[in-house]
Amino acid sequence: MSFRKIFTPYIHEDKCHSLKFYRSNGGYEQARKALNDWQPDDLIETVKAANLRGRGGAGFPTGVKWGFVPKQSDKPKYLAVNADESEPGTFKDRLIMEKNPHLLLEGIIICCKAVGIHHAYIYIRGEFVFGANRLQNAIDRAYSEGILGENCLGSDFKLDVTVHRGAGAYICGEETGMLTSIEGDRGQPKLKPPFPAVEGLFGCPTVVNNVETLANLPYILEIGAEEYRKIGPENSPGPKLFCVSGHVEKPGVFELPMGVSLRTLIDEHAGGVWKGRKLKAVIPGGSSAHVLTADECDVAMDIESLAAAGTMLGSAGVIVMDETTCMVDALLNIMRFYHHESCGQCTPCREGTGWLEKIAHRIAVGGGRMEDLDLVTEVCDRMVGKTICALADAAAFPAESIVKKFREDFVAAIENGGSPAWVKRHPANTGGAAAHV
Amino acid sequence: MxxxxxxxxxxxxxxxxxxxxxxxxxxxxxxxxxxxxxxxxxxxxxxxxxxxxxxxxxxxxxxxxxxxxxYTHYRRAGVGKYHLQVCSTLSCALRGSGDVVSRVTERLGIGVGETSDCGLFTLSKVECLGSCDTAPVIQCNDDYHEGLSLEDVDALIEQLRQEAGKGGA
Missing domain, CATH: 1.10.10 (Arc Repressor Mutant, subunit A)
Incomplete structure (x- = not known):
């Protein structure tokens, strides 16, 4: 079977986001079948058999996650749709919400029928005002057409969908942070267990799924688990949205089968490294992933292959850096991000991200010391696995890998009085002057 | 109260x-x-x-x-009519967000975190806006301005000034 795009086939059409357009291409037929013909358990089994794995970053099998929700519960159950999309380098869910919002809604209906959920909250990051409006318009239309509400698509199934806007906090992309934020609090993560499937939103069983994950569901029902599993590698199959940004000729979102080669993605789909320059480094799965060198890019973009290469598919946010990039500056930029976004609950993260930023900063501005390189590794060791959520790990992974794989950039910055950009701006600085900033 | x-x-x-x-x-x-x-x-x-x-x-x-x-995205007291939020995270930085910040600073005579005397503009550096393919990006109030050249930055400022002059939003 040749590869068929399911998220993006019509994104260049004017009215691709409209209900009419969506329906004219078979939209909501799978939701109708799910509501009227399918038994919930069969839906869960089908998604398990398809081996759909979460597209938010962790890659957890979606059907298995649904299976953790208690069948009998005297409490209501909820779906929290993770549309926070805050991982640097990631901009795929935005595309679905802006260009294909009904696909997301159809996926939501299928999930809710499978798990017995009657209220879904879509947590969309606060900055996506246009996307939130577009989503709300699609939801309003769906209610007025009887797709959502008391009797979804002519069935006896009731489903409400509410858009909940975030307000600018990376940590709300972490599932328990997101749930806390929907509850009206500061978005600080919570210790697991209890897992959201058992005790999540408002203390009730909750499924948390990413936008792209849910958008796969109509297609799985349409072609069946067996056919779906044939797309890409069997252990992480399916169509996938890859985001490519940074130093390439044609940055963008590319819909391809899982398992496309990273080098093909960069060279063919994204037009290659810009300005005829050479490749230096690639972050394959959002800024939380271990960095790859130019020589390490012949790797398949799927969960297992990237894990075997010592990094991760994550959110499939590929950030490309050309030969002119100073990795000290890149590290400083990434560490500033994590330090800014640490919620501050756990000391290893709150302090560790700050230390990493400070160390990267002093190396960049000419105050670095050779022992700083080991210090980065030491700080990272004291962060990974020692906090409530994975933000500390997300900062430590790029830090330790950038320093290890691009050590020569750091040595040069320490010896030359700062990163090339700093030295260019401050030619008289012989180093050390800014060490105490 | x-x-x-x-x-x-x-x-x-x-x-x-x-x-x-x-x-x-x-x-x-x-x-x-x-x-x-x-x-x-x-x-x-x-x-x-x-x-x-x-x-x-x-x-x-x-x-x-x-x-x-x-949260960082609420409109706090003292922010100008137009809040220019320049994305400064890695993908935007690789494609010149630093120059965008400098250009806004030059044109408006304000630093990061400051508001212009006329009360029209506040400049902030913000973290990833999720629009990395169209870097560099400024979010001005609710709207994204994407794929900005330095001339685009000038034009945006000019457009906002004119809009304010007409008493528009």
Whole structure:
């Protein structure tokens, strides 16, 4: 079977986001079948058999996650749709919400029928005002057409969908942070267990799924688990949205089968490294992933292959850096991000991200010391696995890998009085002057 | 608090607020969206506005303050009419967001975190806006301005000045 795009086939059409357009291409037929013909358990089994794995970053099998929700519960159950999309380098869910919002809604209906959920909250990051409006318009239309509400698509199934806007906090992309934020609090993560499937939103069983994950569901029902599993590698199959940004000729979102080669993605789909320059480094799965060198890019973009290469598919946010990039500056930029976004609950993260930023900063501005390189590794060791959520790990992974794989950039910055950009701006600085900033 | 007493949601805002309450099993869950209503009703979220929301929702003011200050995207008191938020995270930095910040600084004579004397512009550096393929990006209030050249930055500032001159939003 040749590869068929399911998220993006019509994104260049004017009215691709409209209900009419969506329906004219078979939209909501799978939701109708799910509501009227399918038994919930069969839906869960089908998604398990398809081996759909979460597209938010962790890659957890979606059907298995649904299976953790208690069948009998005297409490209501909820779906929290993770549309926070805050991982640097990631901009795929935005595309679905802006260009294909009904696909997301159809996926939501299928999930809710499978798990017995009657209220879904879509947590969309606060900055996506246009996307939130577009989503709300699609939801309003769906209610007025009887797709959502008391009797979804002519069935006896009731489903409400509410858009909940975030307000600018990376940590709300972490599932328990997101749930806390929907509850009206500061978005600080919570210790697991209890897992959201058992005790999540408002203390009730909750499924948390990413936008792209849910958008796969109509297609799985349409072609069946067996056919779906044939797309890409069997252990992480399916169509996938890859985001490519940074130093390439044609940055963008590319819909391809899982398992496309990273080098093909960069060279063919994204037009290659810009300005005829050479490749230096690639972050394959959002800024939380271990960095790859130019020589390490012949790797398949799927969960297992990237894990075997010592990094991760994550959110499939590929950030490309050309030969002119100073990795000290890149590290400083990434560490500033994590330090800014640490919620501050756990000391290893709150302090560790700050230390990493400070160390990267002093190396960049000419105050670095050779022992700083080991210090980065030491700080990272004291962060990974020692906090409530994975933000500390997300900062430590790029830090330790950038320093290890691009050590020569750091040595040069320490010896030359700062990163090339700093030295260019401050030619008289012989180093050390800014060490105490 | 005399200031608080003069603040009140319009009828339309109050309707929106009541609709919000119907969407959540707890009142507190409506806090984040209610703050958005307050933001658009009052133009900014200073202490009096936060106090109003706290009273309305029967939530301790300290809790409301804690929530507003935890997040970066609420429109806090003292921000200019146009809040120029330049994305500075890696993908934008690789494609020249630093030059965009410098250009805005040059054109408006304000540094990062400052507001122009005329009260029109505030400049901020913000973290990833999720628009990395169209870097560099400025979010001005609700709108994204993407794929900016330095000339685009000049044009944006000029356009906003003219818009303000006409008394537009």
């Amino acid at each position: 005399t200031v608080t007493e003069t603040l009140a949601f319009s009828d339309e805002a109050m309707k929106k607020y009541e609709w919000l309450l119907s969407r959540y099993p707890t009142r507190k869950a409506a806090l984040l969206p209610t703050l958005r209503i307050a933001e658009s009703e009052f133009g900014e979220l200073g202490v009096p506005q936060m106090k109003y929301v706290a009273d309305l929702m029967e939530i301790p003011p300290a809790t409301v303050f804690g929530v507003v200050t935890f």
